[in-house]
Amino acid sequence: MNCSTMFKRLPVLAVLLWLISAVLVQAEEEREYLPAGEAEILLVHNESPSDDEAEDIEYISMLANALNRSLDFGTPEQCADIVSKYSYIICYGLDEVPGKFMEELGDYDGSLMVLGSAFMEKYLTETGQAAFCAGRETQEKGKLEYCFSEENRFEELVEIRGMRKFLEEGYTNGEITAGNKSYPFCSQVGNVRFIPVTDFSGSLARAALMQEIVQWMWPYLDSPPDYAQYFVLDKVYPFMSAEKLKERVDILIESGIPFVISVMPVLQNTEFPSMKQFCQVLSYAQANGGAVILNAPVIHKADTDIDELYEKLTDMTVAYTDYGVYPLGIEVPLSWTNDETYLKVLQRYRTVFVCDDGSSSGFDLDSHKNSLYYNYHQLVLPLIGLDKTGTSYLKCYSSALYLDSCEETGVLEEKIKNCRESSVPFKNLWDMNHSVWANDFWMNYEDRILSINGKEAVIEFQPEAFDEDFDYGRNIIQRITVSLQNQNKILMVLVAAIVVIFVSFIIYARKRNRRNFFFDDKRE
Structure with a gap:
């Protein structure tokens, strides 16, 4: 080979090397956005889920957060090579699945739950358990009946399109009535925990699913541990009448129910007498067993500057602690739990309350994991309301009952009455450990000792006179x-x-x- 021929081939070789490197980089990027195989639970869903299915996937992801469990999610094709890496697998409403995934699932020896009849029938047939299949139901809707305790029984209409009958073994719970036939809502069929429902938009279906997943994952013969609920007086603004706030605080103190006050941010005019008077009421609530958390600021900008947000949260926190009010945690909307910037901000808080403000949550199927879990918070999620009482019936996760502070006292008293009759106990936030980090600021509450920047702080109420001739400094x-x-x-x-x-x-x-x-x- 002469030199001229070699030089002519150099451009061709360069192009080939560039193409190979581009393919390798793309493959690496694709791997980064696939389920990692490092979580405890794997949720397998269809390739192109509908909007309703995506909401259910998000709910199961948040359910894992509530249970302090790590979860990955992806399609059968994405998950075929990593099935064996998970302790628990949930197959949700699957239609068509590749042979490799079914083969790997057939060899899987962990705990398997199937949501939906169509894939359940396919799985049993492919794994030599077809004898458990016992017919089909032509009805497309059925009545779900479910109990969370002996005295609490609820009903709801659910979609059961394509439902099959299977021969259950041992465990059954709940009941679905379709036509003249009854089927268990959840049952053990062969080596699979099976639920025929794939539409979990209804509150009872969601609550029952959470209860069953908790029971399915509990490795012992007894029942899983119970969790409490929290009463949150929500959206308490600094410009709210101090007399009006104290009236509500006194009602809560007299009721004996532990309560939390979620205060809105304050950045300006913190030296005004009205702010001082407002914080006096909060301090009074603290001294009588009430706890305070900070409500996250409303962000109007599309792109959030994290340093600016750090500064705002620091100023908000210090504005309250200077008056002897100590926010033990933060309340955030669902959108904060799916945004990378907000998740980083939340790392500064050990205790996080999550509320559903009705706005888009920003959930992304391409994330392939419940990112909030990896912040390791003490999470308190909104309760699932099953009736007009507004209280929780689930003891399997920490839940919050939110009541807007603008509601009339009659509404508050009615809510307190329902809380007293609730089968799920209410917990005092002061019975837990908490920590809050900010710029040049650290607050820690552990073993009932509160410290700020390493110095012990006293939780007490000291009434103070207000300056009626305050100079507003125009x-x-x-x-x-x-x-x-x-x-x-x-x-x-x-x-x-x-x-x-x-x-x-x-x-x-x-x-x-x-x-x-x-x-x-x-x-x-």
Whole structure:
């Protein structure tokens, strides 16, 4: 090979090397966005789930967060090579699955749960357990009946399209009635825990699914541990009347129910008497067993600057602690639990309350994991309301009952009555350990000792007098603004007078012209 031939082939070799490197980089990027095989639970879903199915996948992901369990999710094709790495696998409403995935699932020796009849029938057939198949149900809807305790029985209409009958072994719970037949909501069929429902948009279906997953994952013969619920007086604004807030606090103290006050952010005018008076009521609530958490600031910008958010949260926290009010955690909307920036901010809080504010949660199927779990929070999620009482019936996770502070006292008293009759106990936030980090600030509450930046702080209420002659410090710009406002009022009066005079001239001129016109006609 001469030199000229070699030089001619160099560009070709360079192009080939570039193509190979590009393919390798793309393959590596694709692997980064696949289930990692490192979680405890694997949720397998269809290739192109509908919006309703995506909501159910998000719910199961959040359910794993509530149970402090790590979860990966992906399609059968994405998960075929990593089936054996998980302790628990949930197959949700699967339609078509590749042979490799079915083969790997057939060899799987962990705990398997199947949601949906179609894939259940396919799995039993492929794994030599077809004898468990016992017919089909033509009804597309059925009545779900489920109990969370002997005295609490609930009913709900559920979708059971394509439902099959299987021969259960041992465990059954709940009941679905379709036509003249009854089927268990959850049952053990062969080596599979089976639930025929794939639509979990209803509150009872969701609550029952959570209860069954908890029971399925519990490795012992007894029942899983019980969790409590928290009463949260929500959206308490600093400009709220101190008398109105104290009235509600007194009702809660008298009721004996542990309560949490979620206070809104404050950044300006923290030295005003109204702010001092507001914090006095919060301090009074703390001294009588109430706890305080900070409600996350509302973010209007699409791109959030994390350093700016750190600074705001620091200022908000210090504004309260300077008055002897100690926010033990933070309340955030669902959207914060799926955003990378907000998740990083939440790492500064050990205790996190999550609320559903009705806005988009930002859940992304391509994330392939419940990212919130890896922050290792003490999570408190919204309760699943099953009736008008507004209290929780599930003891399998920590839940929050949110009541808007603007509600009338009658609504509060009715809610307290329901809480007293609830089978799920209420817990005091002061019975847990908490920590909050901010810029040059660290608050820690452990073994009932509160410290700020390493120095012990005392939780007490000391009434203080308010300065009635407080100097609000109006500067020259504010005085000019007030002066301009006064001048504007005078100007508006003058303009109104001129308009009236102008309209009067127009009316007078019109009448005169009309009189002259008719007079001229008569003269002719």
